[in-house]
Amino acid sequence: MTLTKLSxxxxxxxxxxxxxxxxxxxxxxxGVLRGLQVSVAATSLLGNPRTYYIGKQQICLRNEEAGYxxxxxxx
Amino acid sequence: xxxxxxxxxxxxxxxxxxxxxxxxxQLTGARQRTGNMAGVTVTSREGQREWKGVDFHFxxxxxxxxxxxxxxxETVARDYLSDTPPDLILNVxxxxxxxxxxxxxxxxxxxxxxxxxxxxxxxxxxxxxHAVDLDELSRGLIKPVIGSDGRSNxxxxxxxxxxxxxxxxxxxxxxxxxEPHLEEAIVSLESTGLERWQALRWxxxxxxxxALQSDEQARISNQALKLLSSRHDESPAEMVAEGRYxxxxxxxxxxxxxxxxxxxxxxxxDRITLNRWLGIPVFVMLLWLMFEATFTLGSYPxxxxxxxxxxxxxxxxxxxxxxxxxxLLVEGLIAGVGGVLIFLPNxxxxxFFIALLEQSGYMARAAFLMDNLMSKIGLHGKAxxxxxxxxxxNVPAIMSARTIEEPRARLITILINxxxxxxxxxxxxxxxxxxxxxxxxxxxxxxxxxxGILVAFSVAAIxxxxxxxxxxxxxxxxxxxxxxxxxxxxxxxVWDKAGDFLHKIGGVxxxxxxxxxxxxxxxxxxxxxxxxLGHFVAPVFSPMGFGWQETVALLSGFIAKEVIAxxxxxxxxxxxSDMAGLQAAMGENLAPASGLALMVFTLLYMPxxxxxxxxxxxxxxxxxxxxxxxxxxILAWFGSWLVYNIAxxxx
Numbered sequence: 001m002t003l004t005k006l007s008x009x010x011x012x013x014x015x016x017x018x019x020x021x022x023x024x025x026x027x028x029x030x031g032v033l034r035g036l037q038v039s040v041a042a043t044s045l046l047g048n049p050r051t052y053y054i055g056k057q058q059i060c061l062r063n064e065e066a067g068y069x070x071x072x073x074x075x
Numbered sequence: 076x077x078x079x080x081x082x083x084x085x086x087x088x089x090x091x092x093x094x095x096x097x098x099x100x101q102l103t104g105a106r107q108r109t110g111n112m113a114g115v116t117v118t119s120r121e122g123q124r125e126w127k128g129v130d131f132h133f134x135x136x137x138x139x140x141x142x143x144x145x146x147x148x149e150t151v152a153r154d155y156l157s158d159t160p161p162d163l164i165l166n167v168x169x170x171x172x173x174x175x176x177x178x179x180x181x182x183x184x185x186x187x188x189x190x191x192x193x194x195x196x197x198x199x200x201x202x203x204x205h206a207v208d209l210d211e212l213s214r215g216l217i218k219p220v221i222g223s224d225g226r227s228n229x230x231x232x233x234x235x236x237x238x239x240x241x242x243x244x245x246x247x248x249x250x251x252x253x254e255p256h257l258e259e260a261i262v263s264l265e266s267t268g269l270e271r272w273q274a275l276r277w278x279x280x281x282x283x284x285x286a287l288q289s290d291e292q293a294r295i296s297n298q299a300l301k302l303l304s305s306r307h308d309e310s311p312a313e314m315v316a317e318g319r320y321x322x323x324x325x326x327x328x329x330x331x332x333x334x335x336x337x338x339x340x341x342x343x344x345d346r347i348t349l350n351r352w353l354g355i356p357v358f359v360m361l362l363w364l365m366f367e368a369t370f371t372l373g374s375y376p377x378x379x380x381x382x383x384x385x386x387x388x389x390x391x392x393x394x395x396x397x398x399x400x401x402x403l404l405v406e407g408l409i410a411g412v413g414g415v416l417i418f419l420p421n422x423x424x425x426x427f428f429i430a431l432l433e434q435s436g437y438m439a440r441a442a443f444l445m446d447n448l449m450s451k452i453g454l455h456g457k458a459x460x461x462x463x464x465x466x467x468x469n470v471p472a473i474m475s476a477r478t479i480e481e482p483r484a485r486l487i488t489i490l491i492n493x494x495x496x497x498x499x500x501x502x503x504x505x506x507x508x509x510x511x512x513x514x515x516x517x518x519x520x521x522x523x524x525x526x527g528i529l530v531a532f533s534v535a536a537i538x539x540x541x542x543x544x545x546x547x548x549x550x551x552x553x554x555x556x557x558x559x560x561x562x563x564x565x566x567x568x569v570w571d572k573a574g575d576f577l578h579k580i581g582g583v584x585x586x587x588x589x590x591x592x593x594x595x596x597x598x599x600x601x602x603x604x605x606x607x608l609g610h611f612v613a614p615v616f617s618p619m620g621f622g623w624q625e626t627v628a629l630l631s632g633f634i635a636k637e638v639i640a641x642x643x644x645x646x647x648x649x650x651x652s653d654m655a656g657l658q659a660a661m662g663e664n665l666a667p668a669s670g671l672a673l674m675v676f677t678l679l680y681m682p683x684x685x686x687x688x689x690x691x692x693x694x695x696x697x698x699x700x701x702x703x704x705x706x707x708x709i710l711a712w713f714g715s716w717l718v719y720n721i722a723x724x725x726x
Binding site: 016017021022023024025026027028029030031033034041042043044045046048049051055056057058059060061062064065 | 556
């Protein structure tokens with residue numbers, strides 16, 4: 001599943017980054033990497049964008065971009 | 076001066092929000108200036124510090140995450156390092172997110188650059204019960220590592236000593252071993268004459284970060300990249316990052332007590348400010364508070380300045396003999412410059428609050444809240460803040476658009492900003508609404524602001540569809556942790572802005588005031604040029620029912636919109652205190668529909684001189700300043716014509 005499908009209180013691990021090369025480079029530069037734990041931090045009024053805790057940081061992503069991040073649910 | 080002093084250049088590099096600029100302020104104090112990096116409008120600061128007989132020249136480069144990306148700031152930093160290599164790099168790291176911050180450090184070290192590492196905000200980390208062994212870290216990196224804090228200057232002498240000891244620095248480029256297939260690609264790129272770090276950068280930027288020299292080099296490199304891509308799903312950027320993070324985690328495992336990932340950013344403030352339902356109401360309330368405080372607190376010192384200016388004018392008027400020079404001083408210089416000087420407290424306060432929002436970390440949160448609305452008109456959430464600031468004054472608002480990284484979004488934000496009705500236009504509305512719509516003046520006033528917002532958003536939507544995007548507009552933003560702002564940094568920031576404002580008064584407004592005075596005062600006999608000009612230009616405005624008086628007022632408003640109301644008073648030969656007389660005179664001369672049209676024209680027409688100068692400076696070209704003028708004039712003319720004709724039917 002992609003990061004957009006992740007609901008509040010769920011935890012997941014990043015499985016893969018897809019999408020255009022510049023986006024992947026940008027995510028990597030921000031430290032968004034495979035294997036990191038993610039969870040939803042905040043949702044804006046209309047549900048897009050959302051912020052996520054990724055590793056130690058809080059990152060704001062529009063759903064358009066979050067859809068390129070593949071995750072798998074963690075217990 | 077027999078002894079020549081040694082002087083060294085030191086560049087500060089670090090991630091955004093790592094506290095780099097606060098540290099820079101501690102290092103240099105007030106001896107600094109802002110400059111634009113060559114060719115682009117990314118600002119860098121430079122400052123001096125003398126230490127033990129050595130002159131340090133500090134350069135604060137824009138905050139970046141990586142040297143390999145093609146964003147403007149990153150290109151600027153990369154070019155700076157290759158074109159004018161500093162004697163030493165001070166790499167500033169946020170101790171609370173060491174792994175991510177070290178990714179940039181490894182890039183610098185792989186390139187074999189002289190580096191000193193400062194761990195910022197170590198105290199925050201220690202408060203949470205974590206520790207970093209600086210000696211162990213330093214041994215692991217074979218680079219000097221020191222703790223620092225942008226909020227106190229206790230660490231500064233030790234830091235300066237350390238910088239001094241490290242020029243020149245013994246350098247061995249860092250060697251990280253990567254995944255075997257990646258290593259293979261690196262080796263084949265190296266065989267074409269590239270250095271290892273160049274090969275890495277070329278691969279991680281998928282062929283953009285390094286310019287290749289020959290076709291042969293390009294052929295081999297592309298072949299290696301293609302082979303690598305066919306072997307792995309991950310992009311080379313990810314593979315390089317994984318290698319670096321592997322090295323970093325090994326390093327931190329030995330020296331840092333906290334190596335498992337956890338969300339330190341979690342904070343109760345976020346629960347309120349980012350709340351799905353509360354977030355926007357809280358944001359609106361904070362903005363309202365900010366403006367309320369800006370204008371109420373600012374009005375006291377503004378009154379003092381006003382009194383002082385009047386006193387000086389009175390003194391000069393009393394003691395100078397009757398002459399042309401006296402008129403120039405009193406009616407031109409003192410009235411003109413003084414009239415703008417009274418806005419200094421408002422400007423300073425507004426900047427204080429905005430710096431507070433920025434340094435505390437709230438600005439990024441506001442951008443998140445407003446993003447959805449702004450995306451409808453091709454802008455980022457980040458663009459909302461400069462627009463709101465425009466209600467105060469467009470000049471600082473346009474300057475604050477620097478916080479928007481994407482060039483097109485920044486340009487649009489700058490160009491639509493003049494439609495946000497600044498405080499200088501308020502007197503005109505109050506005057507005219509009082510004359511023509513006394514019963515519903517408040518509603519008319521509110522309608523003007525709403526019309527301004529509507530026009531701004533419409534123009535933005537059109538511009539977004541006409542200006543080509545320079546690169547894709549992804550909105551990926553780190554929300555920095557909440558922080559208590561550094562007093563010194565806030566003070567320096569406000570000081571800097573006040574200086575900018577005074578500089579503007581001493582330049583553009585001074586010259587403009589003299590010009591208007593000249594036109595009003597000459598020729599000494601007969602019709603003044605300003606009135607002649609009014610009659611000459613009046614036909615342009617006759618479709619809206621404006622007379623030469625309104626024409627002159629609008630022309631003079633080009634200098635500063637505050638002047639419009641004052642000009643109306645002067646040309647109708649009344650006194651500011653005699654409002655009833657002015658109202659009677661204007662009410663007789665102008666139809667209510669024309670009054671409304673005049674308000675609309677004032678709202679929309681070309682920005683004042685200072686705003687145009689700011690647009691020119693911030694966009695780096697007269698083309699956009701010209702566009703802004705033309706756009707404003709055309710919209711104002713048609714807008715007020717439309718309003719005049721529609722209102723004429725109703726009234």
